[in-house]
Amino acid sequence: MKDDNMIQVTNLVKTFKTFNAVDDISFTVKKGEIFGLLGPNGAGKSTTLRILSTLARPSGGKAAIGGYDVVKDDNKVREMLGIVSEKMIIYDRLTAEENLWFFGCLYGIPKEQLKKRIDELLELVNLIQFKNKQVGTFSTGMRQRMNVIRALLNAPEVLFLDEPTLGLDPQSSVEIRDFVKKLNREKGTTIIVTTHMMVDADILCDRIAIIDHGKVIALDTSANLKKSIVGADKRVIKLEVSNLNGDMTSKIKALPCVSALNQEEPTKLRMTVTGENAFDTILDAVRGLGGKISSMENLQPTLEDVFLHITGRNVRDSTEAKIAVPMHGPPGLMRRQQRGR
Numbered sequence: 009m010k011d012d013n014m015i016q017v018t019n020l021v022k023t024f025k026t027f028n029a030v031d032d033i034s035f036t037v038k039k040g041e042i043f044g045l046l047g048p049n050g051a052g053k054s055t056t057l058r059i060l061s062t063l064a065r066p067s068g069g070k071a072a073i074g075g076y077d078v079v080k081d082d083n084k085v086r087e088m089l090g091i092v093s094e095k096m097i098i099y100d101r102l103t104a105e106e107n108l109w110f111f112g113c114l115y116g117i118p119k120e121q122l123k124k125r126i127d128e129l130l131e132l133v134n135l136i137q138f139k140n141k142q143v144g145t146f147s148t149g150m151r152q153r154m155n156v157i158r159a160l161l162n163a164p165e166v167l168f169l170d171e172p173t174l175g176l177d178p179q180s181s182v183e184i185r186d187f188v189k190k191l192n193r194e195k196g197t198t199i200i201v202t203t204h205m206m207v208d209a210d211i212l213c214d215r216i217a218i219i220d221h222g223k224v225i226a227l228d229t230s231a232n233l234k235k236s237i238v239g240a241d242k243r244v245i246k247l248e249v250s251n252l253n254g255d256m257t258s259k260i261k262a263l264p265c266v267s268a269l270n271q272e273e274p275t276k277l278r279m280t281v282t283g284e285n286a287f288d289t290i291l292d293a294v295r296g297l298g299g300k301i302s303s304m305e306n307l308q309p310t311l312e313d314v315f316l317h318i319t320g321r322n323v324r325d326s327t328e329a330k331i332a333v334p335m336h337g338p339p340g341l342m343r344r345q346q347r348g349r
């Protein structure tokens with residue numbers, strides 16, 4: 009393993025027929041880092057994780073975890089990994105303990121050790137008092153906590169979380185984020201998390217790669233990504249026009265000083281603008297179009313603004329088709345799946 013890089017991804021490509029779902033992606037993840045792959049549905053996040061998890065073969069490029077190549081040393085790689093897929097893998101009819109016992113046995117963890125580990129993990133996510141309750145009676149948030157600790161039974165050095173807050177209510181999302189942070193802090197686990205939720209990436213990740221159409225379009229800390237779109241002559245502004253209409257919006261969007269625009273509400277536009285005179289230019293243009301300006305303010309940039317600025321699109325509006333490809337956790341199941349890859 010070179011210096012302190014735990015994960016090294018170099019010019020990774022995954023082609024389905026003629027289409028590159030992953031299109032020349034490179035990044036490194038340091039030991040103990042929480043690294044985010046942020047992007048809209050269909051961006052290629054899960055496919056990237058599947059390759060790193062040894063569940064799919066790359067069409068080009070390479071990747072290594074702990075110095076082990078994901079194709080050549082796939083068994084070694086799997087020993088280091090815990091994987092939480094987009095699809096929850098949990099048996100409702102079994103109790104919390106029975107579920108973990110089942111998966112632990114698939115991993116081949118010695119019984120005494122497994123017994124201890126199950127209690128430790130249930131403690132870690134505050135589910136110890138539900139140890140003997142059927143998982144079918146759990147809330148979605150509790151089930152997702154179970155789903156995450158299932159991937160931790162073999163005490164992996166590296167954990168992959170694919171959309172860990174998908175379908176969770178805000179409170180459960182907070183719990184999962186807190187838990188992932190705690191795990192990283194206390195055990196030093198290196199983590200890659202994929203998400204299309206800005207807030208996950210923002211709160212959780214030390215560094216974020218923004219992925220779009222299979223490419224890394226930006227990579228940095230959240231703070232630096234945000235800083236990159238504001239400066240002496242760059243800002244994020246919100247403009248409220250009480251009689252805003254479609255024609256006005258498209259004309260404002262076409263102004264050279266407007267680099268990206270998103271209509272947040274019927275009368276409100278959020279945009280990234282460049283140039284010292286951007287404010288005046290926009291005010292003049294709107295008035296010239298007969299627009300009644302109710303307010304205009306400078307905003308703190310968000311990751312959403314960064315994505316909008318770079319792609320011209322809103323993450324939420326990116327509606328590429330999405331194929332859910334289940335990834336299975338325990339090594340036994342993974343090997344069986346691979347025969348078909």
Ligand SMILES: Nc1ncnc2c1ncn2[C@@H]1O[C@H](COP(=O)(O)OP(=O)(O)O)[C@@H](O)[C@H]1O
Nearest residue numbers: 024029048049050051052053054055329330331
């Ligand atoms: N097994 C597959 N066969 C064909 N196309 C696929 C397959 N898996 C994913 N794709 C396509 O690859 C693209 C990236 O998918 P995915 O990695 O799941 O994106 P994300 O996780 O960012 O939402 C999508 O367009 C998806 O439809």
Ligand SMILES: [Mg+2]
Nearest residue numbers: 053054094171
């Ligand atoms: Mg996905």
